[in-house]
Amino acid sequence: MSYRGFTPRAAAALGVLALAGLAGNYLSIPLFFGVDFILGSIAVMLVLRLFGAVPGVIVAVIAGSYTFILWNHPYALLILTAEALFVGSMLRRGRNNLVLLDAAYWVVIGTPLIWLFYFGALEMDAQATLLVMLKQSVNGILNTVLASLLIGHAPLVQWVSGIPGRPISSLRHTLFNIMMLLAIVPVLMTTAADSRREFRQMETTSVRELESVALKTEEILAFWLKNQLRAVSEVARTASREALKPSARLQETLENTKRLFPDFYNMYIAEASARTVAFHPPVNAKGQSTIGIDFSDRPYYREMKTTGRPVISDVFEGRGGVFSPIVTLSVPMLKAGKFSGYVLGAVNLDHIRDRLATFNQPWLVRTTLLDRNNTVIASTRADLKPLQTFEQRRTRRPGPPGTKVSLFSLAEPGLPPMEQWRQSYFVRELPFSDDIPWTVVVESPLAPFRERLYRSQIGSFTLILVLILLAVAASQVLSGALVGPLRRLAAVTSNLPSRVSGRERVDLPESPVLEIDSLIKNFRAMAEALSGKFQEIESANRTIRESEEKYRTLFEQSKDVVFISSREGRFLDINPAGIELFGYASKDEMLKMDIPEDLYLNAEDRRRLIDNYGQKGYVKDFEVVMKKKDGEPVTVLITATVEHDEAGGISMFRGTMRDVTQLKKLEQLLLQAQKMEAVGQLAGGVAH
Helix, strand or coil: CCCCCCCHHHHHHHHHHHHHHHHHHHCCEEEECCEEECCHHHHHHHHHHHHCHHHHHHHHHHHHCHHHHHHCCCHHHHHHHHHHHHHHHHHHCCCCCHHHHHHHHHHHHHHHHHHHHHHHHCCCCHHHHHHHHHHHHHHHHHHHHHHHHHHHHCCHHHHHHCCCCCCCCCHHHHHHHHHHHHHHHHHHHHHHHHHHHHHHHHHHHHHHHHHHHHHHHHHHHHHHHHHHHHHHHHHHHHHHCCCCCCCHHHHHHHHHHHHHCCCEEEEEEEECCCEEEEEECCECCCCCECCCCECCCCHHHHHHHHHCCCEECCCEECCCCCCCEEEEEEEEEEECCEEEEEEEEEEEHHHHHHHHHHHHCCCCCEEEEECCCCEEEEECCCCCCCCCECCCCCEEEECCCCCCCEEEECCCCCCCHHHHHHCEEEEEEEECCCCCCCEEEEEEECHHHHHHHHHHHHHHHHHHHHHHHHHHHHHHHHHHHHHHHHHHHHHHCCCHHHHHHCCCCCCCCCCCCHHHHHHHHHHHHHHHHHHHHHHHHHHHHHHHHHHHHHHHHHHHHCCCEEEEEECCCCEEEECHHHHHHHCCCCHHHHHCCCHHHHCECCHHHHHHHHHHHHHHCEEEEEEEEEECCCCCEEEEEEEEEEEECCCCCEEEEEEEEEECHHHHHHHHHHHHHHHHHHHHHHHHHHHC
C-alpha cells in the first residue's frame, strides 16, 4: 500500500501533507505546565507510507521545525526527525506495522535521546524529563495509530495516484489499531481532563492561599504597627509634660518602653530642631554617645514638621544610633499647636522578617514588604535584602479571571516552557491603608504544584504505556483467534475447485468464534457440494467425450456428406465423404470456398433452400443439383437444420448430403425403358 510516482498530483499531495504536519504542531494541544500534545507526526507517518523514507524525513524536518518555537530548543526537532528516519528505514526493509515500528523507536531510541537532551543538555530536572519521555512516547504512538487507520481506511493512495478504487486493509492490522486506540484514547482523554481539573484546583487553592496570606499579613502587620505607634505616642505624651533637655526621667521612659517593645532597635526624644535629648541605648555600636545627634536632614523629620502628624518612614540606612537598614515611627509633640519636638522608634527589620516567616509558615508562599518607593523593607525571600529595589519579574501575565492575582516568571528568555513554569509565581500585591505607606507582596511558587501535577501525570502516562503493551499482547491473541482461522481458511481454499476436482483432501480449520466457525462450515459444505458436482461433471464429460468420439467416428466414416456451414455460405466443417464427392484435394480448400458461387449449379436452388430454412427451420431430402470442382453436375438430397444465435437469427446450418446422381440416372434409364416398353406394346397392338 504505497505510491512512489511523483506526478503533479503526488507532488501536490506531498506539499499538502507537509503543511498539515506543520499545522499539526502549530495547533498543539496544551495539557499543563508547558506540556503539549502535538499532531504533526500523523502527516509524517502518512508520507513515510505513501512516498518513502526520504520524503518522510523531509516532512518531519518541516513539521518539527515549529517545536523550536513552541518549546524553545532544537532537541525535539532532532528526536522527531530520528523517529521518521528509523521508521522509514524499517519500512524499506519490509517491516509493515507502522505502530510497532514507532513503539520500538520510542522504547529503544526515543526515550534515551530525550534523557540525553532534556536532562543532560537542557539540565531539566529528572521528574520533568521522565514526564517528557512518557508523554512523547504516548504522543508518537497515538499519532502513528491514527495515521495507520487513515492509510487503511481512507482512499489516500487512490487519491494520490488518481487510480480509482477503494482501500483494502487486513483484519489483523485493523484489530491491532482499534485495540491501540481503545488503550490510548480513553485514558488519554481522562488524563487530559484530570490534569486540567487538577490544575484548576491547584490554581484555586494557590489563589485562595495567596489572598488569605496577603490579607492576614496586612491585617496583623497593621495591628502590630499601630501598637508600635501607640507606644511611641505614649512616650510623646509623657515627654511633652517634661522639659526637652537631657534628663534621667526621659532616659528611663525610653528604656522602659524599649523593654516592653523589643521590635525597636532604639528610641529617642528630640527637640524641635531634631537634636536628640534622650536616646536608648545611650551609646551606639561604635561606642559613641547618641545624645545630641542632629537628625534634621531626615525626610521623615521634614514631613512630620510640615504635617504635624505621625510619620511611618520609608526604609533607609541608619546612622548615629544604628548602622543598618531601618524604618522609623515618629510622633510629633505639639504645644499650643506648635511643633515642639518628637519621639522616634527605629524598627528592627529582622523582627519584621521573622513575623512574615511566621505568617507564611503553613503555606508555600514568600512575602515581601515594600515601602512607597518599591524598596524592600523585609522579605522571606533569601535573594531580597532591605534597601533593594523590588524589580518586576521579566514576564507578567494576568492571573485567573475574577482575581487580583498576577502570574510572574523569573525565567530567562528562551527557556523551555516547562522550566519557565518551574520558575513562575502567582503574585498578590496588597497596599496597606492610606496612613500606612507600605505594600505587602505575596508570591506563591508554582514549582510545588507543578511537581505534584507532574507526579500524578507520570502515573497516568505510565498506565497508558502499560495499556499499550497489553493491547499489543491482546491484539496478538485476538488476531490468533480471529484472523488465524481466516488465514488458514484462505490458504486451504486457495484454488479450491482444482483441489476438489483432483480428489485432494481439504482439511478446513476450526474456530471458537461462532461467525467464523459458521463460515468454515459453509466452506466445508461448499467443498462437499463441489466434490459431488465435479463428479457429476466428470461423468457428464466422460459421456460427452464418448459421444464426441462416436460422432467423430460417424462423421469421418460416413458415406454421406456431413457438413456445418455458416449463413454467409462458408463451410465450417465437412467430412472426407464431402471432399471426395466434390473432388477437392483437402478440407482446407473446401473451407475457403464460396458455397453459392462454387458449389451450386443453379442459384435458384440456393434461394429455394434458404426459403425452406426460413419457413420450417429445417429441410429434409431437399434435392439440389450441385457441381464438382471440375464442373461435373452432382445431384444430392440435403437434410439439415438451422441453429440460431442468442438474438434469434440464423447462425449456421448443420446437416447431411446424399449423393443420388447414379440413382437419378437409373431412374432416367428406367423411365426410358418403361417408355420404350409402352411404345412396343402400342406398336404390337396396331400390328394385330
